[in-house]
Amino acid sequence: DAGVTQSPTHLIKTRGQHVTLRCSPISGHKSVSWYQQVLGQGPQFIFQYYEKEERGRGNFPDRFSARQFPNYSSELNVNALLLGDSALYLCASSLERHSPLHFGNGTRLTVT
Amino acid sequence: GQQLNQSPQSMFIQEGEDVSMNCTSSSIFNTWLWYKQDPGEGPVLLIALYKAGELTSNGRLTAQFGITRKDSFLNISASIPSDVGIYFCAGQPYTGNQFYFGTGTSLTVIP
Numbered sequence: 001d002a003g004v005t006q007s008p009t010h011l012i013k014t015r016g017q018h019v020t021l022r023c024s025p026i027s028g029h030k031s032v033s034w035y036q037q038v039l040g041q042g043p044q045f046i047f048q049y050y051e052k053e054e055r056g057r058g059n060f061p062d063r064f065s066a067r068q069f070p071n072y073s074s075e076l077n078v079n080a081l082l083l084g085d086s087a088l089y090l091c092a093s094s095l096e097r098h099s100p101l102h103f104g105n106g107t108r109l110t111v112t
Numbered sequence: 113g114q115q116l117n118q119s120p121q122s123m124f125i126q127e128g129e130d131v132s133m134n135c136t137s138s139s140i141f142n143t144w145l146w147y148k149q150d151p152g153e154g155p156v157l158l159i160a161l162y163k164a165g166e167l168t169s170n171g172r173l174t175a176q177f178g179i180t181r182k183d184s185f186l187n188i189s190a191s192i193p194s195d196v197g198i199y200f201c202a203g204q205p206y207t208g209n210q211f212y213f214g215t216g217t218s219l220t221v222i223p
Contacts, residue, residue: 042213
């Protein structure tokens with residue numbers, strides 16, 4: 001069975017630009033969560049979506065937004081990129097809202 | 113937000129040795145997870161714990177859900193070179209949907 005897939009794997013953007021990251025969950029998983037991981041730190045929660053509705057939001061500015069589609073895939077959007085947005089963005093899917101997270105390999109975003 | 117403290121921050125051990133690491137929280141959690149992350153990859157789920165006092169094994173790995181619900185422990189027996197990586201704990205409180213992650217324990221195994 002395919003695991004969580006994320007695209008693209010790497011991305012280089014300049015300050016002020018916009019970026020869209022994509023995630024396909026494990027088949028049968030209804031919940032998708034997004035995490036930001038800065039080098040040397042643990043993942044930080046950004047969003048959780050369950051059954052296409054936002055179920056949780058971390059301490060991130062409104063420049064960050066996300067959505068979940070009817071097939072349970074998800075997109076994370078970041079507007080007006082800042083240098084500090086450079087990080088590994090991880091998508092995780094889970095069977096239900098409180099089930100363990102299964103991560104993809106992430107999208108490495110570099111903002112210059 | 114919740115703070116999870118992992119210790120030790122890093123470990124350098126000889127192949128064959130046992131490893132112990134722990135994670136403590138300022139709040140009570142109802143689920144504890146342990147992950148391993150290799151460079152360039154996402155975290156991989158190792159063990160999930162759901163009840164205080166629960167002891168769960170996955171091969172050479174054993175994890176425990178602390179009685180206070182504010183801590184968890186991971187042990188690796190007879191370490192091998194492929195155990196190298198960063199180990200993260202994650203906890204989920206009774207309220208809310210997010211998991212909070214620790215700062216990680218970096219493990220190096222010397223052959």
